[in-house]
Amino acid sequence: MTDEKLIPSDRELQEMQYQMMVTSAKPKPPLLRNVLGAFVIGGAICVFGQALLNFFKSSGLAKPEAGAATSAVLVFLAALLTGLGVYDSIAKYAGAGTIVPITGFANSIVAPAMEFRQEGMVFGVGQRIFTLAGPVLAFGFVTAWLIGLITYLFK
Amino acid sequence: MSSVKKLGQQTYAFTNPPVFAGAASVVGPKEGQGPLGNQFDLVLQDSLNGEQTWEKAERKMLKESCQGAVKKAGLTPSDIDIMMAGDLLNQIISANFTARDLGIPFIGLYGACSTMFEGLALGSMLIDGGFADYVLTAASSHYNTAERQYRFPTEMGVQRPLTAQWTVTGAGAAVIGVQGQGPSITHITIGKVIDLGVKDSNDMGSAMAPAAADTIIRHFQDTGRSPSDYDLIVTGDLAAIGRALTEQLVKQAGYDISKNYTDCGILIFDPTQDTHAGGSGCGCSAVVLTGYLLKEIIAGRFKRVLGVGTGALLSPSSTLQGESIPGIGHGVVIDAYNLGG
Numbered sequence: 001m002t003d004e005k006l007i008p009s010d011r012e013l014q015e016m017q018y019q020m021m022v023t024s025a026k027p028k029p030p031l032l033r034n035v036l037g038a039f040v041i042g043g044a045i046c047v048f049g050q051a052l053l054n055f056f057k058s059s060g061l062a063k064p065e066a067g068a069a070t071s072a073v074l075v076f077l078a079a080l081l082t083g084l085g086v087y088d089s090i091a092k093y094a095g096a097g098t099i100v101p102i103t104g105f106a107n108s109i110v111a112p113a114m115e116f117r118q119e120g121m122v123f124g125v126g127q128r129i130f131t132l133a134g135p136v137l138a139f140g141f142v143t144a145w146l147i148g149l150i151t152y153l154f155k
Numbered sequence: 156m157s158s159v160k161k162l163g164q165q166t167y168a169f170t171n172p173p174v175f176a177g178a179a180s181v182v183g184p185k186e187g188q189g190p191l192g193n194q195f196d197l198v199l200q201d202s203l204n205g206e207q208t209w210e211k212a213e214r215k216m217l218k219e220s221c222q223g224a225v226k227k228a229g230l231t232p233s234d235i236d237i238m239m240a241g242d243l244l245n246q247i248i249s250a251n252f253t254a255r256d257l258g259i260p261f262i263g264l265y266g267a268c269s270t271m272f273e274g275l276a277l278g279s280m281l282i283d284g285g286f287a288d289y290v291l292t293a294a295s296s297h298y299n300t301a302e303r304q305y306r307f308p309t310e311m312g313v314q315r316p317l318t319a320q321w322t323v324t325g326a327g328a329a330v331i332g333v334q335g336q337g338p339s340i341t342h343i344t345i346g347k348v349i350d351l352g353v354k355d356s357n358d359m360g361s362a363m364a365p366a367a368a369d370t371i372i373r374h375f376q377d378t379g380r381s382p383s384d385y386d387l388i389v390t391g392d393l394a395a396i397g398r399a400l401t402e403q404l405v406k407q408a409g410y411d412i413s414k415n416y417t418d419c420g421i422l423i424f425d426p427t428q429d430t431h432a433g434g435s436g437c438g439c440s441a442v443v444l445t446g447y448l449l450k451e452i453i454a455g456r457f458k459r460v461l462g463v464g465t466g467a468l469l470s471p472s473s474t475l476q477g478e479s480i481p482g483i484g485h486g487v488v489i490d491a492y493n494l495g496g
Contacts, residue, residue, distance in 0.1 A: 025396050027317045082310050085310060111308040111310040118209070
């Protein structure tokens with residue numbers, strides 16, 4: 001008696017062989033270039049954010065207010081660049097460098113809002129605006145709740 | 156009793172090969188800048204094509220290509236017995252709405268990006284079978300309508316992987332008829348749906364290559380022909396990676412197509428156009444066939460071409476639910492023998 005689970009079927013073998021062919025046919029992503037792009041552009045966004053924060057603090061805002069003002073300016077600029085069709089061209093080189101900072105969040109809200117304007121304000125913009133940001137918000141809420149619980153239990 | 160026109164398992168040979176009476180192509184600006192840019196009948200200045208939405212722009216392209224093909228055939232829409240068309244949008248609205256405007260008896264098709272070849276195959280059967288004198292077949296795709304349906308909003312900042320393909324903005328239409336002078340369709344090979352388990356929707360060339368290879372191999376086996384019987388073997392939208400895989404798979408079956416095989420997704424864009432692997436979409440094979448290949452056949456540069464329209468039969472839901480991507484390929488043999496001279 002043979003154990004059927006240990007011996008792959010012809011179809012499974014064929015799929016495995018083909019998967020190996022695909023892997024060797026695929027071009028390798030330019031990892032170094034991508035990492036450098038993400039570091040330089042993502043870093044530049046953060047340096048710019050720090051400069052804004054310093055400016056607002058030196059202008060007399062308290063630290064929390066200066067932080068909020070910095071976020072507002074970054075979000076506004078990212079939204080503007082998305083609207084002008086520039087943000088995705090930068091993101092092509094930056095990858096995670098433009099997704100991770102708050103600018104990426106702004107882009108992910110403005111892009112669908114623009115895209116689905118054609119379906120009207122309510123079921124287009126209104127319904128679809130959080131298509132991409134929705135998961136970030138949902139899991140952000142869950143994480144915040146968990147952190148709150150941990151803080152409550154162990155503090 | 157077996158069908159008298161059937162050869163082998165999946166191929167059909169026509170007694171009176173249908174003839175291409177007219178063909179037209181409309182493409183977007185990016186395709187117009189590509190290597191075949193000056194071959195197309197109309198190149199749009201911008202991808203909205205003077206319309207309010209991209210969907211309307213796609214429909215307008217499809218309508219213009221259909222009208223162009225009918226006009227070039229020296230006919231009017233009322234001369235066409237049946238129109239067969241399809242596209243990538245949900246419920247094939249581009250084709251349905253175009254058929255509404257044209258008023259030609261209509262059969263809607265969905266074969267994903269293989270739709271143009273699916274239409275040619277079915278249309279040829281109708282003509283050779285004596286059911287129609289003229290059949291109009293057409294297909295369209297649009298970069299922006301496809302992106303928003305299958306992937307991300309266009310202004311979303313994402314890095315596209317190197318295996319990704321660029322959906323062609325374009326529409327191609329052809330009128331095939333029962334008689335006349337022109338390239339003719341002598342054989343078709345109806346493809347099977349093949350799935351070797353590729354799940355990456357950013358790598359559709361790899362997903363479709365096994366189906367294309369299966370149809371090509373089956374065509375050779377059914378007809379007893381070999382790769383050297385064709386001046387050109389061309390697949391629909393496998394692009395660079397899918398092309399390489401298809402060549403390997405066909406070679407494993409003992410047929411060497413390395414000398415005369417290419418893909419419409421490679422022909423339509425230049426590597427400097429940043430499309431990554433190449434073009435895709437219903438429009439890809441439709442415009443390369445109607446804008447370029449048919450003209451080359453008429454000019455005598457290709458005497459006999461095996462075209463295989465390829466389609467990835469996925470939906471956004473099937474991808475999210477973790478399903479692999481089934482592919483299909485329909486083969487159509489276009490021969491110059493009816494050109495006279």
